[in-house]
Amino acid sequence: MSAIRTADAVAERAARSLTLAGRVQGIGVRPAIARLAAACCVAGFVTNRRDGVEITVEGRPDRVEQFVQRLPFNLPSAARVDSIRIEEIFPSGCLDFSIVAGDVTGPLQTQVPRDVVVCRECLDEIAEPDDRRHNYAFTSCTNCGPRFSIVKSMPYERADTGMAGFQFCQACRAEYTSPGDRRFHAQTNACPECGPHVWCRDREGRTVAHRDGAVAAAIDAILSSRIVAVRGGGGYQLVCDATSAAAVSQLRDRKRRVTKPLAVMVEDLPAAERLADVCAASRRALAGPENTIVLMPARPAGGLAAAVHPGLDLVGLMLPTTPLHWLLVHGCGRPLVVTSGNREGEPLATEIADAEEQLAGIADLWLHHNRPIAHALDDSVVRVIAGRTVTLRLARGLAPLSLDLPSGKAAVALGGHQKSAIAIANGAQAILAPHVGDLDMVRSRERFVDQVTQLAGLYGTGPGHWIHDLHPDYFTTRWAREQPGSCLGVQHHHAHVAAAMLEHGWLDREVLGVAFDGTGFGPDGTIWGGEFLIATASAFRRVAHLRPFRVPGGEAAIREPWRVAVSLIHQAVGERGLYRLPPELIGARAQHIVKLLDNDSFSPRTTSAGRLFDGVAALILNIDRADFEGAPAMLLEAAADASEVGSYEFPIVAGNPCEIDWRPMVRQLLADLAGDVPRGTMAMRFHRGLAGAVAAVCRRFGSDPVVLTGGVFQNRILTELIADLLASSGQPVGLPGVIPPNDGGLAAGQLAIALAFETQKGGVL
Numbered sequence: 177m178s179a180i181r182t183a184d185a186v187a188e189r190a191a192r193s194l195t196l197a198g199r200v201q202g203i204g205v206r207p208a209i210a211r212l213a214a215a216c217c218v219a220g221f222v223t224n225r226r227d228g229v230e231i232t233v234e235g236r237p238d239r240v241e242q243f244v245q246r247l248p249f250n251l252p253s254a255a256r257v258d259s260i261r262i263e264e265i266f267p268s269g270c271l272d273f274s275i276v277a278g279d280v281t282g283p284l285q286t287q288v289p290r291d292v293v294v295c296r297e298c299l300d301e302i303a304e305p306d307d308r309r310h311n312y313a314f315t316s317c318t319n320c321g322p323r324f325s326i327v328k329s330m331p332y333e334r335a336d337t338g339m340a341g342f343q344f345c346q347a348c349r350a351e352y353t354s355p356g357d358r359r360f361h362a363q364t365n366a367c368p369e370c371g372p373h374v375w376c377r378d379r380e381g382r383t384v385a386h387r388d389g390a391v392a393a394a395i396d397a398i399l400s401s402r403i404v405a406v407r408g409g410g411g412y413q414l415v416c417d418a419t420s421a422a423a424v425s426q427l428r429d430r431k432r433r434v435t436k437p438l439a440v441m442v443e444d445l446p447a448a449e450r451l452a453d454v455c456a457a458s459r460r461a462l463a464g465p466e467n468t469i470v471l472m473p474a475r476p477a478g479g480l481a482a483a484v485h486p487g488l489d490l491v492g493l494m495l496p497t498t499p500l501h502w503l504l505v506h507g508c509g510r511p512l513v514v515t516s517g518n519r520e521g522e523p524l525a526t527e528i529a530d531a532e533e534q535l536a537g538i539a540d541l542w543l544h545h546n547r548p549i550a551h552a553l554d555d556s557v558v559r560v561i562a563g564r565t566v567t568l569r570l571a572r573g574l575a576p577l578s579l580d581l582p583s584g585k586a587a588v589a590l591g592g593h594q595k596s597a598i599a600i601a602n603g604a605q606a607i608l609a610p611h612v613g614d615l616d617m618v619r620s621r622e623r624f625v626d627q628v629t630q631l632a633g634l635y636g637t638g639p640g641h642w643i644h645d646l647h648p649d650y651f652t653t654r655w656a657r658e659q660p661g662s663c664l665g666v667q668h669h670h671a672h673v674a675a676a677m678l679e680h681g682w683l684d685r686e687v688l689g690v691a692f693d694g695t696g697f698g699p700d701g702t703i704w705g706g707e708f709l710i711a712t713a714s715a716f717r718r719v720a721h722l723r724p725f726r727v728p729g730g731e732a733a734i735r736e737p738w739r740v741a742v743s744l745i746h747q748a749v750g751e752r753g754l755y756r757l758p759p760e761l762i763g764a765r766a767q768h769i770v771k772l773l774d775n776d777s778f779s780p781r782t783t784s785a786g787r788l789f790d791g792v793a794a795l796i797l798n799i800d801r802a803d804f805e806g807a808p809a810m811l812l813e814a815a816a817d818a819s820e821v822g823s824y825e826f827p828i829v830a831g832n833p834c835e836i837d838w839r840p841m842v843r844q845l846l847a848d849l850a851g852d853v854p855r856g857t858m859a860m861r862f863h864r865g866l867a868g869a870v871a872a873v874c875r876r877f878g879s880d881p882v883v884l885t886g887g888v889f890q891n892r893i894l895t896e897l898i899a900d901l902l903a904s905s906g907q908p909v910g911l912p913g914v915i916p917p918n919d920g921g922l923a924a925g926q927l928a929i930a931l932a933f934e935t936q937k938g939g940v941l
Contacts, residue, residue, distance in 0.1 A: 277331075643665075890918060
């Protein structure tokens, strides 16, 4: 690309070397810099490196200075430059400006680019019958398309991605080399002639259609209430008609997903607004380049099958992720269920043969493509709480998430057991990796180990230093202790609090962390989960908690929340209280459970706020069985009547630590049940009472800012009530945000604690 001519070569020349650090690869930064160089008439080159983007420019001093001054204002909007290092160098005498491939070894310092939703310009081309990319399912440009899901190594170059095997045709090569084209140096550029393609196979293993015909066959299947396994950017998804009760019911039966809500894809924002109440923050999340699933209040008459989100007032909506998704939803002309391509509890299928095996008996048709997937990626899930977008699942579009942590020894934090995700520090940067999932199944554990290996290689973490949860039975704990290198165990709720401190930039101060979740191993050998911790990045002390109670049957109580209800009633009013309950909820089973309550082995003690929600939900809503953890709490939140201003009592019992006593609440709740008080009223009284107790404890430590963390604070009602109560006292409150408050953010907190511990202990993990 010519930028300077012979007339300038005789003039006095200046030269600069610039290095941009941050989110600067895979989003069109080099093409933008090349265009700026042409506009400023300077020569040199730009290249991707493991520490960012390196630029060398030379030419007349005034033109070089103009380039340097204009550079920050001529980068793509998706770029985030953390620093620019500028050095004066000796001119080499080059006459052109070029984009060159990078080749640098060592720990990765720059950010790995995230997948970006298909842009409007590419969709317009797909929709235009006369365009050469009409109906092409892999259309992309420098502004959109797959990134992390296809990256094999960095710096970001086509040869090191899943696009390496697709050679440009003449037309795509012309676009790639034309500075005026939006596909100038677009590493994912392709077309029907030279790029990836789709085909579909039926349940008998027969290939029934290719390319446009395959998409048409998938659309016909969906409109016939059949289920299609679609290979998306980061793995397979199960797709069906979201308005068809038969299709949704069939999907649930085959996938063994009894009641857990299903995500719905719609073509555009107006379609989303027909199905949900879309606030301004939700609209920004829906339309953003991250392309997340957004949980929003559902419209009762939206037209979705009732089984999409049974019993819940929320629906998870998303816009098309890729051109292939747009072709499907546009071709069907209706909302589509788009859920993970797996059996419940297993990891996302990514490879063609594995998908046909794993999804046999679920899918009626498979829509495959031949672009390799380097990293499995589920869809991210967010929810707006107190005006903030809160991440519930960190995955495509949001991960890898850069963490603002000091450089230190290379280490890998392994998270917990549920909602597993790892965090990595390589001495140059730190990131929170995408969601893997629960680690109960062998395949999930294999996927977890694969991710650790892949990302350690991608980021160059070097020798193993492992950070894990204190729970001795977690797979991550056992695996860490089997690996070469050093290990550090971190208490579960301290890690939650540290993740929230990291979210708000408070790692350098003391906070009061309110950590409410389902399960966490306490240093005293009991199950914690309703904790108030005075914490720094390296230490904590427990200053308050929920009054302990027994969990009959241990983990069995997660699936059968009536067990917790029996325990709460027995402790609050004695065995006589059990006879006030509907026989269909408790019945003769209660007597068997009562006999277990004094047995530490069969009924462990807990302070878990999550289990408290389960027990209360079982009482108010007559819930006998929960199909997934957190389901009772979600149903209780959905049932709450916001107009109710009353609250149940949760007195604070003085002590060291002090306790929130839930027994008066249970007694009042039993009286309301006997008096046929509406369920919505009781649900809201519980939320208001618990929020008031949390705020009362926080005010006792008014000199410290508060952070709310743990899976319970995915509950919008509880979180907003506490935030409102503390706002009046002026106490700073850190609410959940981009780092998931659930166990998906645990590894970020573990890593923050390990690095702080390393600093204080002289560099020893």
